[in-house]
Amino acid sequence: MRHIISILLENEPGALSRVVGLFSQRNFNIETLNVAPTEEPSLSRLTVTTVGDDRVIEQITKHLNKLIDVVKLVDLTEGNHIERELMLVKVKALGASRDEVKRTADIFRAQIVDVTPSVYTVQITGDAGKLDAFVQAMAPIGILEVARTGVSGIARGDKLLSL
Amino acid sequence: MELLSGADMIARFLKDEGVERIYGYPGGAALHIYDALFRQDSVQHILVRHEQAATHAADGYARASGKPGVVLVTSGPGATNAVTGIATAYMDSIPMVVLCGQVASHLIGEDAFQETDIVGVTRPIVKHSFSIKHPSEIPAVLKKAFYLASTGRPGPVVVDIPKDMTAPTERYEYVYPKKVKIRSYNPVTRGHSGQIKKAVDMMLKARRPVFYTGGGIVTGRASEALTDLVQRLGFPITTTLMGIGGYPQGDRQSLGWLGMHGSYEANMAMHHADLIVAIGARFDDRVTNNTSKFCPTAKIVHVDIDPSSISKTVRADVPIVGAAGSVINEMISLVQDREPASPEALEEWWKTIDGWRAEREGKLYEPSKPGEALKPQEVIEAVYRATRGEAFVTTDVGQHQMFAAQYYKFAKPNRFITSGGLGTMGFGFPAAMGVKLNFPQDDVVCFTGEGSFQMMMQELSTCKQFEVGVKIVNLNNQSLGMVRQWQDLNYKSRHAHSYMESLPDFAKLIEAYGFTALKVERHEELAPALERAFADTNELVFLDVYVDPFEHVYPMQVPLGSMRDMLLSKTERT
Numbered sequence: 001m002r003h004i005i006s007i008l009l010e011n012e013p014g015a016l017s018r019v020v021g022l023f024s025q026r027n028f029n030i031e032t033l034n035v036a037p038t039e040e041p042s043l044s045r046l047t048v049t050t051v052g053d054d055r056v057i058e059q060i061t062k063h064l065n066k067l068i069d070v071v072k073l074v075d076l077t078e079g080n081h082i083e084r085e086l087m088l089v090k091v092k093a094l095g096a097s098r099d100e101v102k103r104t105a106d107i108f109r110a111q112i113v114d115v116t117p118s119v120y121t122v123q124i125t126g127d128a129g130k131l132d133a134f135v136q137a138m139a140p141i142g143i144l145e146v147a148r149t150g151v152s153g154i155a156r157g158d159k160l161l162s163l
Numbered sequence: 164m165e166l167l168s169g170a171d172m173i174a175r176f177l178k179d180e181g182v183e184r185i186y187g188y189p190g191g192a193a194l195h196i197y198d199a200l201f202r203q204d205s206v207q208h209i210l211v212r213h214e215q216a217a218t219h220a221a222d223g224y225a226r227a228s229g230k231p232g233v234v235l236v237t238s239g240p241g242a243t244n245a246v247t248g249i250a251t252a253y254m255d256s257i258p259m260v261v262l263c264g265q266v267a268s269h270l271i272g273e274d275a276f277q278e279t280d281i282v283g284v285t286r287p288i289v290k291h292s293f294s295i296k297h298p299s300e301i302p303a304v305l306k307k308a309f310y311l312a313s314t315g316r317p318g319p320v321v322v323d324i325p326k327d328m329t330a331p332t333e334r335y336e337y338v339y340p341k342k343v344k345i346r347s348y349n350p351v352t353r354g355h356s357g358q359i360k361k362a363v364d365m366m367l368k369a370r371r372p373v374f375y376t377g378g379g380i381v382t383g384r385a386s387e388a389l390t391d392l393v394q395r396l397g398f399p400i401t402t403t404l405m406g407i408g409g410y411p412q413g414d415r416q417s418l419g420w421l422g423m424h425g426s427y428e429a430n431m432a433m434h435h436a437d438l439i440v441a442i443g444a445r446f447d448d449r450v451t452n453n454t455s456k457f458c459p460t461a462k463i464v465h466v467d468i469d470p471s472s473i474s475k476t477v478r479a480d481v482p483i484v485g486a487a488g489s490v491i492n493e494m495i496s497l498v499q500d501r502e503p504a505s506p507e508a509l510e511e512w513w514k515t516i517d518g519w520r521a522e523r524e525g526k527l528y529e530p531s532k533p534g535e536a537l538k539p540q541e542v543i544e545a546v547y548r549a550t551r552g553e554a555f556v557t558t559d560v561g562q563h564q565m566f567a568a569q570y571y572k573f574a575k576p577n578r579f580i581t582s583g584g585l586g587t588m589g590f591g592f593p594a595a596m597g598v599k600l601n602f603p604q605d606d607v608v609c610f611t612g613e614g615s616f617q618m619m620m621q622e623l624s625t626c627k628q629f630e631v632g633v634k635i636v637n638l639n640n641q642s643l644g645m646v647r648q649w650q651d652l653n654y655k656s657r658h659a660h661s662y663m664e665s666l667p668d669f670a671k672l673i674e675a676y677g678f679t680a681l682k683v684e685r686h687e688e689l690a691p692a693l694e695r696a697f698a699d700t701n702e703l704v705f706l707d708v709y710v711d712p713f714e715h716v717y718p719m720q721v722p723l724g725s726m727r728d729m730l731l732s733k734t735e736r737t
């Protein structure tokens with residue numbers, strides 16, 4: 001099953017490489033990885049999506065927790081949560097397909113954020129499934145380039161991942 | 164207020180931390196530190212002849228004393244030479260602090276002379292690592308390094324120290340940090356009381372229980388408590404290779420150690436058990452054999468300080484995260500005067516176990532007769548008698564290691580010192596050195612093989628310089644015996660590179676360093692040689708014992724089988 005694990009990580013040099021190294025060293029897989037600073041300057045937040053059965057996920061969270069630079073973590077998929085990812089897509093936009101791109105973008109509530117005579121750059125946010133669907137819809141028109149941020153997530157309601 | 168350079172802070176910190184001895188080798192990036200060591204006399208530096216030996220010596224000391232071993236090496240090749248020793252300590256959860264010189268900060272990343280990203284290289288084999296960013300943080304970082312290395316599940320910690328951090332001209336305030344706190348690191352101590360109660364209830368109801376304990380008992384200093392618990396309950400106990408001595412091996416309840424070359428009765432008891440109480444052990448593949456066939460009728464209680472060890476390879480029915488000693492003491496207070504529910508079942512269980520014991524008695528190996536070459540097993544037994552079972556014993560890796568573990572019986576923890584997890588040839592001799600330097604009154608014996616010894620024999624020079632009187636017993640089978648055994652069993656005796664052609668004349672080699680060497684070729688030569696070897700505890704003596712080169716280590720579990728599937732000799736199988 002797919003899991004979204006969110007981690008508060010010491011904002012130390014080398015901390016990220018310890019997390020990434022752990023996944024390769026123990027043969028765990030990483031589907032997406034997203035990392036950025038938080039409101040607390042000494043911490044960054046890292047979100048990783050991974051796939052595995054319960055035994056594997058248990059090992060992943062235990063080993064992550066063992067890393068000295070990992071301050072706290074949560075498996076968001078264990079509860080209600082919000083999952084978002086941002087994607088920028090460059091699509092061929094010539095002749096009739098210019099309209100087609102615009103229409104499809106509207107259906108997905110995506111925005112066209114850059115325009116040239118032959119190319120539209122579309123920005124879309126949503127969960128990974130929505131982004132996948134958008135890529136599929138655009139594929140016949142001609143995708144030139146895709147940049148995805150990887151999944152970021154947060155628990156619904158009062159639940160917090162903080163110090 | 165005291166102003167010290169980074170280098171002087173390191174020397175002073177080691178003193179304040181109570182470190183008496185460190186093991187190392189100098190080089191450019193570490194020279195400021197070496198100069199600081201030169202100008203003090205609280206910490207003794209042992210100059211090894213290869214950095215790998217420094218790590219093994221520190222490791223040997225750590226295993227014998229329970230305190231962290233300290234290593235100092237220079238950048239680049241100095242640090243990479245230490246890698247095997249760091250990995251060895253990591254696999255066996257041994258507390259160690261490795262101080263590595265590094266090129267000056269402004270050169271990092273430029274492929275400077277002797278620059279290696281040692282933090283990167285060692286990342287998968289350390290508990291944690293640090294890079295010093297400013298000289299003033301040295302005391303705090305070192306304190307954290309020692310704290311991490313020696314608490315929770317211990318392990319090696321690397322501290323990377325760029326040369327400019329130790330410059331003699333830059334001085335900062337030094338205060339020894341008495342306290343240390345790391346917000347993301349709070350090793351558990353006590354186990355969950357509800358779980359412990361559940362485990363004890365299961366233990367009292369069990370009909371065929373077995374304790375299976377590991378290195379966690381030794382590093383957790385829990386062997387007294389364990390012995391108390393096991394004897395109150397009257398259950399059989401088997402330990403891992405790393406757990407040897409955690410329970411006195413001479414005791415009736417001890418089944419010896421288990422696993423690939425474990426005792427027949429230990430492996431049989433595990434297979435037929437209905438309850439396994441695992442404490443400080445990690446269900447390693449050299450123990451479990453095929454996990455899908457592992458102990459088919461047993462429920463499993465697993466106590467470990469490291470949650471990631473629990474249910475990693477074998478699912479635990481009652482997981483308990485906690486320090487061995489604390490959990491065992493809580494178990495003792497719950498057991499108190501309660502009796503097992505069915506003493507008859509336990510009695511029946513012991514009858515079965517004693518039956519297994521009797522089956523193999525006197526059949527373990529065939530001793531040699533006068534005039535013949537010795538069997539490696541009887542050499543170990545003879546050394547056991549010569550040292551009254553009280554020596555510190557280190558080993559290298561191979562058949563001799565397994566024989567040492569099988570035939571030297573340990574009554575105490577911290578006495579059997581071997582590279583279990585990594586299986587590092589070359590470990591035994593420098594580890595023995597590290598032990599002897601710190602336990603000068605004791606006999607320290609290194610059982611080695613002619614293959615392993617040649618991996619670290621340059622340390623004879625260190626022993627000469629520091630007058631280290633270890634006893635080296637070379638079980639010379641003129642081959643990489645363990646490799647040859649596998650080739651006999653799995654490759655129709657095609658001995659690809661497992662022979663040792665052109666062996667040196669070890670006696671001459673040893674004598675070149677001014678030490679005594681005795682060559683033993685026949686049965687009757689052993690007794691007088693041992694008498695000579697152990698006459699003076701502080702004299703280095705090398706026994707070159709030519710043993711039967713065709714001997715195999717048995718029992719040996721059959722690959723992919725269950726615990727009870729074993730070869731018992733060249734012709735017998737369970």
Ligand SMILES: Cc1ncc(C[n+]2csc(CCOP(=O)(O)OP(=O)(O)O)c2C)c(N)n1
Nearest residue numbers: 561562563586588612613614615643644645
């Ligand atoms: C550094 C290292 N290289 C290779 C091995 C693989 N290996 C395991 S046992 C062994 C043979 C050891 O020979 P020796 O020291 O003579 O011991 P014996 O088995 O003959 O008693 C080898 C090569 C190892 N464990 N460590």
Ligand SMILES: [Mg+2]
Nearest residue numbers: 612613642644
């Ligand atoms: Mg050999």
